[in-house]
Amino acid sequence: MSVLSLTPCFADETAETRQAKQALGKWIMTYYQNPAPAEFVEKVKQMSALGFLNDPRPNARPDANVMFLGKVMEANAQQIPQWMDALAGLPEADFKVVKRAVWYSGTETGKAWLIDHGEAKLANGPRPVLLAKQRAIQMQPYHLDQLWEWFFATGSDVPVTRIASLFSLAHEPPNAKTLQLISPPPRSDDKRQNQIQLYNFLLLRPALWSTTSLAVQHDRVLTILKQLQQKENNPRMNAWVGQVIRIAEARRDTPPAGKNATDDVPLP
Numbered sequence: 001m002s003v004l005s006l007t008p009c010f011a012d013e014t015a016e017t018r019q020a021k022q023a024l025g026k027w028i029m030t031y032y033q034n035p036a037p038a039e040f041v042e043k044v045k046q047m048s049a050l051g052f053l054n055d056p057r058p059n060a061r062p063d064a065n066v067m068f069l070g071k072v073m074e075a076n077a078q079q080i081p082q083w084m085d086a087l088a089g090l091p092e093a094d095f096k097v098v099k100r101a102v103w104y105s106g107t108e109t110g111k112a113w114l115i116d117h118g119e120a121k122l123a124n125g126p127r128p129v130l131l132a133k134q135r136a137i138q139m140q141p142y143h144l145d146q147l148w149e150w151f152f153a154t155g156s157d158v159p160v161t162r163i164a165s166l167f168s169l170a171h172e173p174p175n176a177k178t179l180q181l182i183s184p185p186p187r188s189d190d191k192r193q194n195q196i197q198l199y200n201f202l203l204l205r206p207a208l209w210s211t212t213s214l215a216v217q218h219d220r221v222l223t224i225l226k227q228l229q230q231k232e233n234n235p236r237m238n239a240w241v242g243q244v245i246r247i248a249e250a251r252r253d254t255p256p257a258g259k260n261a262t263d264d265v266p267l268p
Helices: 015-029 037-049 066-075 077-086 092-105 108-116 120-124 141-154 157-169 191-217 219-231 235-253
Strands: none
Touching: 015 037, 015 141, 037 066, 037 077, 066 077, 066 092, 066 141, 077 092, 077 108, 092 108, 092 120, 108 120, 141 157, 141 191, 157 191, 157 219, 157 235, 191 219, 191 235, 219 235
């Protein structure tokens, strides 16, 4: 699980490398605020050089940063062929990742490019699970990363709303007298029920934490949550949306020492 972690960091990397990763991560996370398709090729090359595209660790999440690239491609479909030509010199594993981003884009231009370059099976295959018309999927924590990438690329309310919909999985309402998030569910003698509640909790907790953190950092996320609160009819979901808003606004008012309200706030 790597919500909000865009690339792995290693103890032996230089300060310069770490700074470069932070700068590129900020570019990704704020792209929707100032879309810059003219920088796309150079930034993807940087992503390749810094390990954003191919995490070698055995527990690495699938398709890291592919949703972000795909959504930028979707908004600039006619540039896909020239972008792919310019990126053809990437290492094979990284170029394969970028090809998947073309698939994620869901564009006719991208589909034609894939077919012309020997990727007809990918082009004509099922859509990525988060982009398929059938939305009844078994969510995994890494899907949260992909939904946030979608937001970073577009600023759309759709991925934020889909993440917030997971709040309805909470086994208890929030304590409105505190600024706390969800506690682990109590165990019972029903093993099946325990399994369901554990699955829900392992998905819900990072959904709440990441949404809270990003509502502190991004005005757009906080605005979407407030709009959602006005129209959402699910009482449990709406209660947790309200709790996230309260926590985010409190953190904005009193950021940790040495930080601005919009700096990255550590998750609880």
